[in-house]
Amino acid sequence: xxxxxxxxxxxxxxxxxxxxxxxxxxxxxxxxxxxxxxxxxxxxxxxxxxxxxxxxxxxxxxxxxxxxxxxxxxxxxxxxxxxxxxxxxxxxxxxxxxxxxxxxxxxxxxxxxx
Amino acid sequence: xxxxxxxxxxxxxxxxxxxxxxxxxxxxxxxxxxxxxxxxxxxxxxxxxxxxxxxxxxxxxxxxxxxxxxxxxxxxxxxxxxxxxxxxxxxxxxxxxxxxxxxxxxxxxxxxx
Numbered sequence: 444x445x446x447x448x449x450x451x452x453x454x455x456x457x458x459x460x461x462x463x464x465x466x467x468x469x470x471x472x473x474x475x476x477x478x479x480x481x482x483x484x485x486x487x488x489x490x491x492x493x494x495x496x497x498x499x500x501x502x503x504x505x506x507x508x509x510x511x512x513x514x515x516x517x518x519x520x521x522x523x524x525x526x527x528x529x530x531x532x533x534x535x536x537x538x539x540x541x542x543x544x545x546x547x548x549x550x551x552x553x554x555x556x557x
Numbered sequence: 558x559x560x561x562x563x564x565x566x567x568x569x570x571x572x573x574x575x576x577x578x579x580x581x582x583x584x585x586x587x588x589x590x591x592x593x594x595x596x597x598x599x600x601x602x603x604x605x606x607x608x609x610x611x612x613x614x615x616x617x618x619x620x621x622x623x624x625x626x627x628x629x630x631x632x633x634x635x636x637x638x639x640x641x642x643x644x645x646x647x648x649x650x651x652x653x654x655x656x657x658x659x660x661x662x663x664x665x666x667x668x669x670x
Contacts, residue, residue, distance in 0.1 A: 485660045485662040551599045
């Protein structure tokens with residue numbers, strides 16, 4: 444069964460450094476998402492992406508965040524200058540065109556900012 | 558606004574039924590979901606229900622939706638130790654362009670021997 448994959452599974456970085464989290468959505472999916480889950484808290488929506496542009500972003504998704512689909516398979520989340528509070532699990536999700544279809548989540552990248 | 562509430566903990570004896578409850582505020586939701594998250598793992602979609610349905614059954618799982626009270630429940634029959642996890646209630650509004658999923662804080666299900 445096709446699945447969303449994410450790399451790396453874990454990343455440790457120093458405060459102020461840039462990180463890029465990578466996702467490979469399911470191949471025929473057209474809508475892409477990033478969510479994050481701070482330890483012990485709920486999963487929060489960050490951004491949705493369709494047709495090479497952001498469809499919606501949350502208040503969390505400020506100027507330090509950006510997303511890109513650099514080629515036909517990868518979908519990336521870049522955090523320009525990480526803060527301690529960016530430590531979280533980051534989930535990528537994707538879905539097909541049909542809005543009646545659900546989003547499929549990847550296994551997540553656990554980011555730790557020191 | 559959009560909000561999903563659920564109790565944080567539930568303890569159930571092995572073999573009993575577990576019932577996890579959830580309430581939501583936005584009646585325009587299209588789908589309501591239950592996700593399972595085991596320790597250190599990702600989000601596993603357990604089941605979902607379209608908002609015009611009242612009930613959905615899938616093997617040991619039964620989802621009940623009360624639209625009037627905006628209440629969603631997940632019943633797990635014959636609870637096993639492998640059911641120990643955090644269960645997230647969630648909703649989405651997928652008929653709109655903005656179809657983000659809104660999650661609750663999760664209910665940690667603990668299985669007693």
